[in-house]
Amino acid sequence: MKVEIFKDKETLYRSVSDFYVKAINEKPNMTLGLATGTTPIPLYKNLIESYKNKQVSFKDITTFNLDEYIGLDKTHKASYAYFMKNQLFDHIDIKLENTFIPSGILEPQVAISEFQKALDAHQVDIQLLGLGSNGHIGFNEPGTPFNSTTHQTDLALSTIEDNSRMFESIKDVPTQSITMGIQDIMRASKIILIATGKQKAEAVYGMIHGPVDENLPASILQKHNDVVIYLDEAAASKLK
Numbered sequence: 114m115k116v117e118i119f120k121d122k123e124t125l126y127r128s129v130s131d132f133y134v135k136a137i138n139e140k141p142n143m144t145l146g147l148a149t150g151t152t153p154i155p156l157y158k159n160l161i162e163s164y165k166n167k168q169v170s171f172k173d174i175t176t177f178n179l180d181e182y183i184g185l186d187k188t189h190k191a192s193y194a195y196f197m198k199n200q201l202f203d204h205i206d207i208k209l210e211n212t213f214i215p216s217g218i219l220e221p222q223v224a225i226s227e228f229q230k231a232l233d234a235h236q237v238d239i240q241l242l243g244l245g246s247n248g249h250i251g252f253n254e255p256g257t258p259f260n261s262t263t264h265q266t267d268l269a270l271s272t273i274e275d276n277s278r279m280f281e282s283i284k285d286v287p288t289q290s291i292t293m294g295i296q297d298i299m300r301a302s303k304i305i306l307i308a309t310g311k312q313k314a315e316a317v318y319g320m321i322h323g324p325v326d327e328n329l330p331a332s333i334l335q336k337h338n339d340v341v342i343y344l345d346e347a348a349a350s351k352l353k
């Protein structure tokens with residue numbers, strides 16, 4: 114695990130986006146695993162800017178998103194499909210048919226097998242991850258088996274609380290999701306995890322120094338041979 118700690122978020126995100134621009138230019142048809150939530154927003158902003166400045170093109174890129182809420186259609190503003198269009202896809206030259214996100218409205222077993230089939234046909238070159246304050250990656254909540262593939266999950270109460278800011282009221286937050294499994298995430302050639310803010314510090318400590326334990330899903334990343342963790346000082350504040 115390589116851990117990089119940055120004084121401020123701007124430098125952190127600049128470093129991550131420079132890495133992506135270089136990697137995509139080296140392999141313009143790469144497959145990217147993407148995340149949603151607050152964490153990737155500045156990265157997506159930088160990538161849009163690089164696209165507009167003609168420093169990078171996404172026309173041959175394929176993407177797989179980690180997860181989607183069950184019950185939310187892509188027109189729902191809190192759905193991850195809506196988020197991806199709004200925060201990234203609508204502003205770059207990616208072909209939407211090459212972007213894969215689990216469906217939140219198909220019958221879950223159908224959505225899961227469609228997504229898994231597409232994912233299994235690709236090798237993800239770089240998987241981007243955020244980190245839940247409870248140590249989740251994707252929506253693989255504490256207790257999820259490390260050998261899990263794409264599956265339906267019950268969201269932890271802490272996740273529902275953390276994500277309620279995207280909804281009018283906590284009652285509107287879906288209680289279930291479809292997520293790429295931990296085994297799927299670990300298959301990626303390279304993993305980039307970004308965590309910022311002191312609310313992530315405890316999970317960051319466990320991910321890096323703790324035992325590899327299903328109760329802290331991100332701790333499995335200790336077993337991957339190419340992981341880079343990007344932290345700001347607040348998220349790194351509990352590290353040894």
Ligand code: F6R
Nearest residue numbers: 148149150151152243244245251
């Ligand atoms: C999002 C995802 C989640 C988030 C995590 C952190 O696609 O899979 O694991 O990365 O919940 O969320 P934020 O970035 O909102 O703090």
